[in-house]
Amino acid sequence: MSNISLLSAEGIFKQFGKQALLHAVSISVRKAEIHAIMGRSGAGKTTLLKILAGLVSVDSGEVKFQEQVLENPEEVLIPGYEELAYMAQDFRLLKNRTVEENLKDALLAYNSDFSQEQRDKLLHLMRLVPLKDKRIELLSGGEKQRLAIARAMATLPDVLLLDEPFTQLDKATRQVLMDALKEMNAEFSTAIIFVTHDVSEAFYLADIIHFLEDGKIIQSGASKEIYRQPANAQVAQLIGLFNMIPGDLLKDEFSHVLSANKIYGIWPEKIRLESAGDSAEIILKAEVESITFMGNYFLLKAVIGSSSDKNVLYVNTREYSAKEGETISLYINQGNLIKLDE
Ligand SMILES: Nc1ncnc2c1ncn2[C@@H]1O[C@H](COP(=O)(O)OP(=O)(O)OP(=O)(O)O)[C@@H](O)[C@H]1O
The missing domain is CATH 3.40.50.300 (P-loop containing nucleotide triphosphate hydrolases)
Known part of the structure; x- marks a missing residue:
């Protein structure tokens, strides 16, 4: 060229x-x-x-x-x-x-x-x-x-x-x-x-x-x-990176590496429903709101945070055993979190 x-x-x-x-x-x-x-x-x-x-x-x-x-x-x-x-x-x-x-x-x-x-x-x-x-x-x-x-x-x-x-x-x-x-x-x-x-x-x-x-x-x-x-967050949204987690929802365990006042993005396919067993894993408690068949994957919509500070996360998964309304754990490798400017 x-x-x-x-x-x-x-x-x-x-x-x-x-x-x-x-x-x-x-x-x-x-x-x-x-x-x-x-x-x-x-x-x-x-x-x-x-x-x-x-x-x-x-x-x-x-x-x-x-x-x-x-x-x-x-x-x-x-x-x-x-x-x-x-x-x-x-x-x-x-x-x-x-x-x-x-x-x-x-x-x-x-x-x-x-x-x-x-x-x-x-x-x-x-x-x-x-x-x-x-x-x-x-x-x-x-x-x-x-x-x-x-x-x-x-x-x-x-x-x-x-x-x-x-x-x-x-x-x-x-x-x-x-x-x-x-x-x-x-x-x-x-x-x-x-x-x-x-x-x-x-x-x-x-x-x-x-x-x-x-x-x-x-x-x-x-x-x-x-x-x-x-x-930044606008670009992230335009490309379909809808999972944005305020740092303070992640900060308790990992305040030494994550900034509470930043937004973190994560792709739906990077959130796991089972532990990968690595030390850099963040575990979030979430409530399953819905599970939708999307053809070659299921889209699981989960809610994290307290009722006053709710945050929706989408997870792409091929298999799941969770049911709607259940509380489950979501596993995120810190390396997969993308720090975004607002
Ligand atoms: N000839 C014109 N005179 C006055 N305003 C205009 C003219 N052409 C475009 N605009 C305005 O400029 C802005 C940008 O328009 P443009 O069509 O370039 O946006 P776009 O990003 O392509 O939008 P979309 O994705 O909706 O097609 C709009 O607010 C539009 O109303």
Whole structure:
């Protein structure tokens, strides 16, 4: 992978009216890299993606594509660059036209052989063959989403920018499309930047995940790093690390190592229902509130602490003998506790 940035945003500030949205945001994407942008609703993810696509102007800072500064949209005749393909959350399909006509339109600038080849390939890949003569108005949400992704991929751009590309798809179709994007990335070295709320999509696809919070990128890193050490409680929650234990619930026995005024995270699969027999184990008394069958594991919801200071913990387990309402022991290896900043 080259070290040179293909698309970058440097020190971006963006404000809508009086509302400051992005504050000194920088991202650098190299050829063939896949980046995910995560963050709470309203954090500015779509705005950042549009800025990277050259569709929204910035108040200060620069967006560079292949080392060239991208002009603000109002300064160029056609917003966006051909090498950058952008898929909006609302799809932007051509109304009153069929599925195939929409694909044809995306490929207008290309010769008919390439256009035909890409159309056939994408119709198959996106499972749109039976729908190719159907008009857009008659498509379901998921069908429109598949077509929108196909349109963005059609011209084999250098960078694909996708805003929540899989939200309306069932799991099986989502998997097919994620694999298709991986293949495109591997075959054509396409860089991909996508916005998602779903951590499994980010973990599956992205080399680097960025977390946007209060207008800033609060953490960027590979999935393993983020899993091991989320930057703070917000990131932890966004990636599904819901077990947060105030240090004072853990402090009595281990006050020498744990800080009472800190929050500790622990993954549900790291809490055991039986002792592992090691010396660094913390034992918590808990009441089982519910046990739910989740397919390949059971999700046990347990409550620790006193009635005035209750804390819910989720435990993933393959086996259990506990019953709802029972008091049980939970075993936590101290090494699995993640100290979180609030
Ligand atoms: N053109 C605009 N004019 C004024 N405010 C805007 C404009 N575009 C976005 N905003 C505001 O900026 C904030 C961030 O919007 P944005 O769509 O970037 O967030 P997001 O993180 O993508 O949210 P979601 O996850 O809900 O899609 C919102 O409060 C939104 O209302």
